[in-house]
Amino acid sequence: MKKAFALIMVLVMVLSLAACGGKTEEEALTLVGQWEYEGGGYVYTFNEDGTGTYSFAGTDMKFTYEDKGTSFSLLYDGNTDATDFEYVIDGKTLTVTDSFGEPVVYNRK
Helix, strand or coil, X not given: CHHHHXXXXXXXXXXXXXXXXXXXXXXXXXXXXXXXXXXXXXXXXECCCCEEEEEECCEEEEEEEEECCCEEEEEECCCCCCEEEEEEEECCEEEEECCCCCEEEEEEC
16 A cells, blocks of 8 residues: 555645646747847847836847747837847847847846
């Protein structure tokens, strides 16, 4: 009886840890967080509420965004037209296709 109880407890613990791991992986696939250009000096911060900042050379530009899954629409404060960017997240790497069609790589901070 004790062996059966111990086995059940081990299974519960394993399943609990697996569930936690899945949530972490899902969270890693979101834009939310800080992303630094791989060459340094440029940082995008995407907040959960659809706002964010783009920081470079001591300047912070505020924006709103809409995450569409494989692309996001970004509207800087003071502008009237949003810009759409395609993106791919692979682990801690965000690759954004810029307005010239070139990939730009950012790393999660």
